[in-house]
Every structure is written in C-alpha cells, then in structure tokens.
Amino acid sequence: NDEIHVRQKVMLVDPEEEAEFDREFRALMQESLESRKLELRARPTLNMMIPMNVFEGSTRDHHGRVSEGESGDEAIDYESGGRKEVRVKVLVKRGSKQQTKHMLIPSDSSLVQSTKQQEAAELEE
Amino acid sequence: EETGDDEGYEYSKGDFMEHACRYCGVQNPACVVRCNVPSCRKWFCNSRGNTSGSHIVNHLVRAKHKEVCLHKDSPLGETILECYNCGCRNVFILGFISAKTESVVVLLCREPCLNLNSLKDMNWDLSQWCPLIDDRCFLQWLVKVPSETEQLRARQISAQQINKVEELWKTNPDATLEDLEKPGVDDEPQPVAIKYEDAYQYQNVFAPLIKLEADYDKMMKESQSKDNLTIRWDIGLNKKRVAYFVFPKEDNELRLVPGDELRLRYSGDPAHPAWQSVGHVIKLTAQEEVALELRASQGVPVDLNHGFSVDFVWKSTSFDRMQGAMKNFAVDETSVSGYIYHHLLGHEVEMQMVRNALPRRFGAPGLPELNASQVFAVKSVLQRPISLIQGPPGTGKTVTSAALVYHMAKQGQGQVLVCAPSNVAVDQLAEKISATGLKVVRLCAKSREAVSSPVEHLTLHYQVRHLDTSEKSELHKLQQLKDEQGELSSSDEKKYKALKRATEREISQSADVICCTCVGAGDPRLANFRFRQVLIDESTQSTEPECLIPLVLGAKQVVLVGDHCQLGPVIMCKKAARAGLAQSLFERLVLLGVKPIRLQVQYRMHPSLSEFPSNNFYEGTLQNGVTINERQSTGIDFPWPVPNRPMFFYVQMGQEEISASGTSYLNRTEAANVEKIVTTFLRSGVVPSQIGVITPYEGQRAYIVNYMSRNGALRQQLYKDIEVASVDSFQGREKDYIILSCVRSNEHQGIGFLNDPRRLNVALTRARYGIVILGNPKVLSKQPLWNGLLTHYKEHECLVEGPLNNLKQSMVQFQKPKKMYN
Ligand SMILES: [Zn+2]
Ligand SMILES: [Zn+2]
Ligand SMILES: [Zn+2]
Numbered sequence: 001n002d003e004i005h006v007r008q009k010v011m012l013v014d015p016e017e018e019a020e021f022d023r024e025f026r027a028l029m030q031e032s033l034e035s036r037k038l039e040l041r042a043r044p045t046l047n048m049m050i051p052m053n054v055f056e057g058s059t060r061d062h063h064g065r066v067s068e069g070e071s072g073d074e075a076i077d078y079e080s081g082g083r084k085e086v087r088v089k090v091l092v093k094r095g096s097k098q099q100t101k102h103m104l105i106p107s108d109s110s111l112v113q114s115t116k117q118q119e120a121a122e123l124e125e
Numbered sequence: 126e127e128t129g130d131d132e133g134y135e136y137s138k139g140d141f142m143e144h145a146c147r148y149c150g151v152q153n154p155a156c157v158v159r160c161n162v163p164s165c166r167k168w169f170c171n172s173r174g175n176t177s178g179s180h181i182v183n184h185l186v187r188a189k190h191k192e193v194c195l196h197k198d199s200p201l202g203e204t205i206l207e208c209y210n211c212g213c214r215n216v217f218i219l220g221f222i223s224a225k226t227e228s229v230v231v232l233l234c235r236e237p238c239l240n241l242n243s244l245k246d247m248n249w250d251l252s253q254w255c256p257l258i259d260d261r262c263f264l265q266w267l268v269k270v271p272s273e274t275e276q277l278r279a280r281q282i283s284a285q286q287i288n289k290v291e292e293l294w295k296t297n298p299d300a301t302l303e304d305l306e307k308p309g310v311d312d313e314p315q316p317v318a319i320k321y322e323d324a325y326q327y328q329n330v331f332a333p334l335i336k337l338e339a340d341y342d343k344m345m346k347e348s349q350s351k352d353n354l355t356i357r358w359d360i361g362l363n364k365k366r367v368a369y370f371v372f373p374k375e376d377n378e379l380r381l382v383p384g385d386e387l388r389l390r391y392s393g394d395p396a397h398p399a400w401q402s403v404g405h406v407i408k409l410t411a412q413e414e415v416a417l418e419l420r421a422s423q424g425v426p427v428d429l430n431h432g433f434s435v436d437f438v439w440k441s442t443s444f445d446r447m448q449g450a451m452k453n454f455a456v457d458e459t460s461v462s463g464y465i466y467h468h469l470l471g472h473e474v475e476m477q478m479v480r481n482a483l484p485r486r487f488g489a490p491g492l493p494e495l496n497a498s499q500v501f502a503v504k505s506v507l508q509r510p511i512s513l514i515q516g517p518p519g520t521g522k523t524v525t526s527a528a529l530v531y532h533m534a535k536q537g538q539g540q541v542l543v544c545a546p547s548n549v550a551v552d553q554l555a556e557k558i559s560a561t562g563l564k565v566v567r568l569c570a571k572s573r574e575a576v577s578s579p580v581e582h583l584t585l586h587y588q589v590r591h592l593d594t595s596e597k598s599e600l601h602k603l604q605q606l607k608d609e610q611g612e613l614s615s616s617d618e619k620k621y622k623a624l625k626r627a628t629e630r631e632i633s634q635s636a637d638v639i640c641c642t643c644v645g646a647g648d649p650r651l652a653n654f655r656f657r658q659v660l661i662d663e664s665t666q667s668t669e670p671e672c673l674i675p676l677v678l679g680a681k682q683v684v685l686v687g688d689h690c691q692l693g694p695v696i697m698c699k700k701a702a703r704a705g706l707a708q709s710l711f712e713r714l715v716l717l718g719v720k721p722i723r724l725q726v727q728y729r730m731h732p733s734l735s736e737f738p739s740n741n742f743y744e745g746t747l748q749n750g751v752t753i754n755e756r757q758s759t760g761i762d763f764p765w766p767v768p769n770r771p772m773f774f775y776v777q778m779g780q781e782e783i784s785a786s787g788t789s790y791l792n793r794t795e796a797a798n799v800e801k802i803v804t805t806f807l808r809s810g811v812v813p814s815q816i817g818v819i820t821p822y823e824g825q826r827a828y829i830v831n832y833m834s835r836n837g838a839l840r841q842q843l844y845k846d847i848e849v850a851s852v853d854s855f856q857g858r859e860k861d862y863i864i865l866s867c868v869r870s871n872e873h874q875g876i877g878f879l880n881d882p883r884r885l886n887v888a889l890t891r892a893r894y895g896i897v898i899l900g901n902p903k904v905l906s907k908q909p910l911w912n913g914l915l916t917h918y919k920e921h922e923c924l925v926e927g928p929l930n931n932l933k934q935s936m937v938q939f940q941k942p943k944k945m946y947n
Contacts, residue, residue, distance in 0.1 A: 017284040018177040023783065025178065025186050025261060031785030032191065032217040036236040048210050048231070048247060088228045092204055093212075095394045103200045105266045111223050111230060111255045 086112045144196055146170035148180045148287060148302075149279035154198035155269040160184060161192035161205055161214070163436065164298065164347045168196075171268040172276050176284045178261030181268070183284075187291040191215045192352075195268070206257065208234035210241075212353060212432065220256040221264075224248050232257070296340040296698075317669075317705030319716050320471030324455035327470060331451055331670050334706040339444035341698035346437040354433045356389075358425075359416075361407075363575070364608065366419040366427070368404070372435070381406055383576040384548075386438040387417055397426050403438060407575045418575050446647030447670035453677040460677035464510050469676075469710070471717050478508050479682060481536050489531035491560035492524050496750065498725040499525045505722055506684050507532055513711055514686045515721035517743050518890035519729025519859065526662055526686050527557035533658045533682070534563050534637045542656035543640045544675040546667035546694070548573070550857065554662055555580045555640040566636040568645055583640075585650075588632050589625060600624040626650075643667055646675035655679035662686045663857070665709045668694050672710045685711045689721075690742045692856050692883050729859055729893050731756035733770045737917050741910065742886045758861075758894045762809045766925050766932050771895030774918040775802075776902055776926040776935045781870045784824025790877075791824040792868045795899045796832045799866055802897055803847060804838045805929055806862060813846035817860035819888060821852050821878040825868045852878075852888045863892035867900030882910050889914075906939035915939055 084107040089100045105112060144159070145152035151170040158181050159168050165188065169181035176183055185191060192214040197203040207214045209231035218235040225248050233239055239254055257264055271279065286305065293300040314333050321327040357369040368389055372381060381387075385406045393399035402421035409415055417435075419425060453460045460466075467474045487503040488495045495503065502525055506512045516522025526543075533541050543558065545551045551567065556579065559565040567583040569576075574586045581587050590604065603621040607613050613621055629650055633639060641648065643661065656678045664672055665687030671694070676683060689712045696702035715721060723743070727735055728750040739747035753769065766773050779794020799818055806816055820826055826849055833844040848860070865888050869876045878884060889896070902924070905911040916939070918924045925932040 014284060021177050021183070021186065021261075021284070025182070027783060027785055028186055028189065028191075029217045032215050033236050034785050036213070036215070036218065036234070048244060048249065086228065088223070088230050090201060091209060091229060091231045092201065093207075093209060097395075101201045101204075103266070105230075109255065109266065110253050111221050112228070 084108070088112065144168040146172075146180050146279070148183070148282045148290075149174055149276075151271045151275055151279045153269070153271055153275060154196040155200075156271045156275070157181075158193045158195055158263065158268055160188070160190050161194045162188075162190040162348065163350055164344075165190055165294075167294075170271055170279075171263045171265070172271045172279070173262065174276070174279070174282055176282075176287065179263060179270070180282075181263060182258060182261050183287055184291070185216065187287065188294070188348075190348075191217055199268070201267075206232060208232055208238055210234070210238040210244075213238075214352060216257050216263075220254045222249050222251060222254050225250045295344045296337070298344075314700060314704045316703075317708060317713075318471075319713060323470065324451070324466070328451040328455050331706075332448060334701045334704055335444055335447050335668075335670055337701040338696060338698045338706060339441060341701070342444075343439045343441075345697060346439045349437045350434060352434045353431075354435055355431050356433050357430070358427045361418060361575070364422075365575075366422060366425050367407070368417045368419060368433075369414055370417070370433070370435070371413055372415045381409060381415060383407060383409065384570055384573040386440060386572060387415075388436045388438050389417060389419065390434045390436070391426055391429065391432065392434070394432075397429060400424060400426050405572045405575060408577070443644040443671075446644055446674050447668075449647060450673040450677045451670055454673055457677070459679060461679070462510070462681040465676070465680055465683060468511055471713075477510055479510055481507060483507060484532055484535070487528065487532070489528040489561040491562060492528055492531075492557065493521075495525065495528060496521075496726050498723070499528070502722045502724060503529050503532065507536075510681060511683045511714075511719070512685070513714060513719055513721035514684065515688050515690075515723045516686060517688055517690065517724065517727060517747055518738070518887075519727040520724035520747075521726075521728060522662070522686055522688075522724060523553055523557050525724060526554060526660060526684075527561060529684060530554075530558050530638055530660055531561040531563060533660070536658075538657045538682075540634075540636060540654070540656060541638045542646060542659045542675050542678065543638055543662070544643045544646055544659070545662040545664075546643050546671060547663060547857075548578075548642055550663045551640050551642055551645075552578055552580050555583050558638055558640070559583055563637040564635065565638045565640060566633050568633070568639060568641040568648060568650065570642075570645060570648070585629055585632060589628050592628060592632065600628055643671045643674050646678065651678065657681040658684075660684040660686065665689045665691065665711045666694050666856070667709060668696070668706055669708070669710045669713070685714070687711045689715060690883060691887050692853055692881075695853070726750040730890060731771055731892075731894060733772055733921075734889070734892055734896055737914060738886055738890050741913060742882070756894055758811075760810055761806075763806060763811075763895070764929060764932060765895070766934070767922055770921055770923060772897070772918070772921075773923040773925050773932070774898045774900065774902070774915065775932075776924065776937055777867075777870065777899050778901060778903075779870060781868055784822070784828070789824030790822045790868050791828040792866065792870060793828070793832075795866045795868060796825065796829045797836075798899055799829055799864055800833050800837055800844075801929055802864055802899075803833065803844065807839055807843055811862060813843050815861035815894075816847050816864070817855065817858075817862070817891060818847060818849040818864045818866065819852050819855050819891065820849075820866040820868060821884060821888075822868050823851060825866055826851055829866065852884050855891055856887050859891050859893055861892070861894045863888075863896045865889075865896065865898045865900075867898065867905065870901035870904050876905060876908055876911070879905065879911065880908060885910060885914070902935070902937050902939060907941075907943055909942035912939060912942040 085104040086107045087102060087104055090103050092099050092101060142152045144154065144157050146157055146169050147167045148169060151157065151172060156170045157168045159166060169184045171179045171181055173179050178186065181193065192205065193216055194205045195201050195203060205214060206216055206219060208219060210233060213234040219232050220235060221230045222233050223230045239251060244251065286302065289305055290300065290302055293304060314337065315330055317330055351372060354370045359367045359369060361367045383406050386403060387406060388401055388403050390401040391397065391399060402419045402425065404417040404419040407416050407418045464474060464477055483504065487500045499521060502514050506514065506529055514522065514525065530541055530543055543554055545554060555565050555567045565583050566585050566588065567580055568585050578584060603613065603617055603624065607621065657680065659675050659680045661672060661675060664685040693707050693709055696707045723746060725746050726748045732749045732753055735747055735749055739745055758771065765771050775798065777795050777798065779792055781790050781792050784791045803816060818829060830849050834841055837844040867879060869879055902915050906915050915924065922934055924935045926935040927933045
C-alpha cells in the first residue's frame, strides 16, 4: 500500500496566544490605516482605466458573457477537484506598464459573485 | 512507504531551499511568499500550523513588516503586491476588487483609493472589496495553503518558538530555529559590578553589553525603510541638493536626529534610470519633515517627486569608540592617571588633594554671581582629582560648570576637555564658557557640519573657513574651487586635505577649551591631544563606556556633573539594560561612596511647585532662589483653584487604550481635556511658546497633537506651535506652563512608565509658573510615591474635578499604596 495515514494531531491554539496575537494584528491594521490617513496630504489621482488590450481578442457572445477569442475558453466555471473555480484576469503594474495575468479563484468567492449576478441579470433581460 | 516527489521535503538535513518557510520548512512555491522588507527578505508559508495566524501573517505581525512578494513560480509570477492605483504595498490594507461586468480583478488599498469618489463612477464594483488577509491568513486562492501531507511533514513550530526566533532575528537576521536550542542564546550577559579587579575585567563585562546594544540599534535602524515618499527638492546655501520629505514615525521606532545618514533611492522607470544617493539629515521640522542634504550633486532626478524610498544607514562609530576607549583604558598606562584608574575600578585609594592655588573669587567674568552652594562646589572640585556635582532641576549647573572650567583653564594644566552626551548640552555649555572670555573650540561630527548650531562661530569647521590670516589663502582658494566645482583634481584634493588638517590642528591647539560630545572625544582629529582636566555634563545620561571616551585621553582631574535623581541613559536592548548598562558611571561612583556635591538653590519653579520634588527627591534640601512674586503670572486669568498656588491635579476617569502600534497607550478623555486647558491658557493671554504638554507615552503624544490640530477651538496654527513631547525628551528643558497627561487608567494592570520615580521627578520639575496634571487618582494612588503626590495636592485643595470654569474639590477615594518605593 502506497498511502500512508498519519493521524493529524488535534490542533490546539493557546487562547492567550490567540488573544495577544489578535491584539497585535488589529493594532498593526489600525496603525496602517491611520498612518495612511496622515501621510497622504494630496489624494492620489485616479489611474484605474482597464487597458483596452484586456478585451482585445475577446468578444461578447450572445449571452453577454465574455469569451476569449484565441483559445475559445469560457471565462467562467472550471471544475477542479470537485470545486468550482472561475478564471479571472488580474491586472498588475510593472513600473508604469500594465500586465494581465490569469488566475483561478473559487466561484463562491464574494469577489466574483457580483460579476455573476450582473451577468445573470443581463441574461434575463 | 511514502509517495513520489520527496526530494523537495528534505529540509531536515539543514539546507533549505531559499524559499522554504523559515518557520516550518514548507517550500511549495504556490504556498510561500517572501517578506519584502529589504533587511528581512525571508520566505514564509500560508499555513497556520498550531498558531492562530498563518506563518506569513505571524511573521508580518511579529516583525511589524508589511510588504510581500510572490514566488516566481506562483500563478502571478514574481510580483510585489501593491495597490493598482497608488502603488501602496502595505498588505494590511490591500484587497481585491473586480470589474462590474468583466472577469478582471485588481488590488486596491483601503485608504485612500477605495474611498476615492471618482472611482465610484467607473466600471469597478467597490461593494465587494475583498481583503488580502482574511481570518489572519492570506487569501487561499492567491497563496495556497500547504496540503495536509505537506503540513504533516513540516516542522511543528509553536507560538512561543515563533516569538523567540523573531526576537533573535532582530539582532541576527540569519539565525535559524536550531540556534534557539544552542546554549548562550537565552543566556543573560554577565551583569555590571560595583568594583572590578582590573581594566580587563571591566572590559570583559562592558564589551558584550555594548555589542548587544550596537546589534540592537543596527537592527532597529536598518529596518526603518520607507517607500512611496514624496520629495520636494531644494538647493542649500552651500549649493548642495536638499531633499525634503515627510518621514512618518511609528510608535516604537527611533526618532531621526540631525546628522543621521539616510540613503534616498528611486527604483527607476522607463524614462528614468534607477538612482540612489546617501545624505545627512540637516534639519527636522515640527511637522516631521526631514531635510536631507545629498552627497551626490550630479544625476539627481529632480524632475521627479514621487515613488522614492529611503533607508537608514547605520554607523558603528559611537560603539567602536566606546570599545576603543575601554581597550585604551586597559592597555595604555597613560590613558588616565593611576589615581583615576584605581578609583574608577573601585579600588581602595588614599584620598588625594590636587595641589593648586585656589582663586580669590570663584565666580567668572561674563557669568552671573554664584550662590553659596555653587561657590562651595567650585571650590571643592578644584581641590579634588575626582568629583561629582549633582544639579537638581533649575539649580544652575551649566553656570557652575562654566565657572569651574574657567578656573581649571586658568590653572595652566593645558587644555580642558568639556563633554556631554547630547549636542544640545555641549552647545549650551560652549556658549557659557565662551562668555567668560576663554578661547573655545566646539568640535562637531563631520556629519553635523551642515546642521545649524547656536554656537556656529565656535565650531571648528566654521573657524577653519573664516580664519583671517594670509597663510590660509591657499586653503581658502582650494576651498572656493571645491565649492564651485563640487570636487578637486586628485593632487589638489590631497593638498586641500593636508592644509585643512594642519589648520584644524592649529586652531584646536590654540584653544583653552575643547567642547564636544562624549562620542566626539573619540574623533580622530583629537587623536594626538592630551587632556589632564575633563568635565562631563549630563553624565548621568550616558553609559559608562560612553563616559570613558573623553577620560582616556590622559585624565588626571575628572568632574562629572549630572543628577542621578533624574532619568538615566536610554538603552534600547532590554538584555543589556537588565545587565546594568543603564547605570551611569556617576551612579556607580555614588555607590562606591563618593558623595556628590549638591547645588541647592533652584531658580526655575514657583515655590509651590518645588515643594514636593524637594521633599521627595532631594531630602528637602532644595531652596528657592525665586520668590512667589517673581513667579506670579500677571495679567493671566487662569482658573487656578487656589489663586496663589498655580497647580492642580485634574481628576480624570476616562479609560486608557492601547495605541495603534500595540506598544503604547493613549487616553482620549485626557487628550480632550488637555485641549480645553491649552485653549483656556491661550484665551487668558499665554502664548504657545510658553506651554509644554508632556506625557510618558508616545501613543498619547501623537494622539494629542492630532486631536488639538483637528479639534482645537482656536486658530490651528496656535496649537501647532505648542510643544507636545514625551517626559523623557523634556529632560533638561523648561516651560512656563506644563500640562502633564498621565494616561494610565485601568482596573488591574500597573502604571508602567509612571512607576519610575525619576520620570515623575522630571515631569514635575519642568514648569516655571504653573502645572496641571491630568490622571486617574484611583489607579495612581496604588503606587506610594504617587499616593504621596495626590495627598499633597489634596491637602492643598488642589485635587479637583468638574468643568474648567467650575472646578470643585474632588472627594475621590485613594487606594492603599502597595509597597514602599525604594
Ligand atoms: Zn520580514
Ligand atoms: Zn510555514
Ligand atoms: Zn491605493
């Protein structure tokens, strides 16, 4: 038999440690927010346009979904190990250049819920 | 039998893949991220193990690091996580948003980008901002959690081990978990003693403590990198480039001081190459804006203003000089006289008198007349090879020291060396000594030559530049050429350096007195100088090895001035402090039986204000050199509860809170009442420069500054001009009116910082005309000394509560003090 079975130790998190860590964590979070409020005198300008090339080669099919022209892959709903995943494009900047990366994220993530609802709504129209 | 790909898991042999989690050893590229802090760059995984946060989150929180970079083999490739809009890299405020209709997501910071109004009109869905760190773990679809098998094979690390190794990394970034088990890591260093066999034993005790402190200092400073700075460019009078920027200071970090060296960087973009230059801090504004004078003059990207980074450049100079002084003390028999040598080590030596003719009068030209205790101090010190002068607050220790130096210089023993740990104190003393007519040279560190000083005309670099003789013409010409061109040909540079050195030497040798910081006494420019007579002011604020630097230049007569009833040196490394590095040489000599000569007349405080400090810190010996009339604030209409006693304890019941950093405290109620008191002072005719707000906690200091500038009832600028400082940083200074916010207010915990009687002494003795203390008597009264203070205020009907315009005596019950304070 190739498989080994090791019984997982029951994880015990020391409640005192947890409370202390949580306090430090929240402090760091709060401090981060407050220092941003203080340090930014001028609000940054908006630089959030989605570059056109993200849509290049992708077309809206008659359901209103976006699909990629090249591969013909559907943008949503992959099945992976029993979990539904959605393929998304992540925009990142390298210096001033924009780049697009692909990633799979769980379809139950709140992040893609609204996109799906929107699409559903569009479908109903 | 185990399955398949095992090679990747062979971390038990000790050689990790570089990207293995530094806690548990997991090294699946999809599961790890790298901490992006330059001094750290360690990898951690996204599994929790048996701790409450994932390993990477644990590290970021414990080390207070905030930036990460993904692995090159992760789905997004080697990517530093940052806000798509503004470039902010603080992972604690980053999260994903998606486009409303497309499957496109970006990272966006919560403050300010998520709140930008203009963003609402765009195609982004802001309602579903999804934080990068969720439930103390990175989003699992971005950084995978190692599989169960991977986790089982990983090293099981406990929260305690994590804390320990993080602590270890502060001084040794390359330490491994195995190092935790090595003997010595947890060992406490050998503590300081009162007596030492010889100078080698002395060195054996202090050298490791200085090393600990130096390592800690290095880690603290080098971890102070800041990114995304906005620069304002300027050109100084000396034609050098100056960069202005705001350096936001976090709670537990060190404050920058003029002379500190920083590296300014720009990482480059398609239109600009990467660039960096080192520079010195020449100024700090009240708004925490830093002026950095750059070494580079060419290639500075002055057309850019955003996206700069800055790092601290740590220098070991001061620690090297301490180590050097201890070595000299041990190996060089002429470093100090035999008497001083044995006395400093605590050996029994027969009392020696210095045979010098005493002057007829003990005052000095250009200084105020001395009082009886000051005359006594000068007279006694002149006859002894080693003496301690204790100067309680406001007792004129600078004037006494200056008079002493005047008489020492007139004894014909050669040049006198005058030092203090801080530049401010050296400047004050240099000014007073110069007023007596002695020729004074103030030697500044090279890094501080561009820092403005009230005694600039006394500084060596100024005197070299402004020397008015014909011989200097060659030097003068070369200097001008250098100023204009920025550099000289190598032969000219050689000539320039030689001429400058000779001129420096000539000027220094012709001085009666050389003034510099204790560390400055180790400057190579003084290497061949000998000083038989040395006076060190503020000596209770320096460590022993620091004090030793000016002494080992041939001292025969040593005067240490200070006050061991006020705060001592600041030691950052707890281990070194526990071992006794915070004890000054002055204090050890007191323990060895040297009786300090105490100056007894104070000229600062209204007599009502000096009463409690005199009785509790100076055995009631402090006399008042000022009368009630001289400290009557005429024309000021302030609601003191007892009109001729300008003091009150304002009872506060608001809760304390932990500050944002988690390492300090604040108290909102007290802050709000501080603002009300300040406003009342201002309305009654007091000007901002007369008021000082002090508090033991940095968290409260920052909160008060912020609160007053936002909520102050009067013009904002008035509040900005009011100094709000920590008690510690106010040592040695005074203000007409002091408002002290105590902060601590809790049921069960202690009162922390306030427990140190020396801090209370400093806090109570800063005011000249009046003091208001805000605090919770129920909490403070548990400590005996505070209980005494509260009782004192109550007995004088100065313990009050209620609105400022209707203060009523408070009937609050005190608690029984726990134990006597030592
Ligand atoms: Zn780190
Ligand atoms: Zn790990
Ligand atoms: Zn942003």
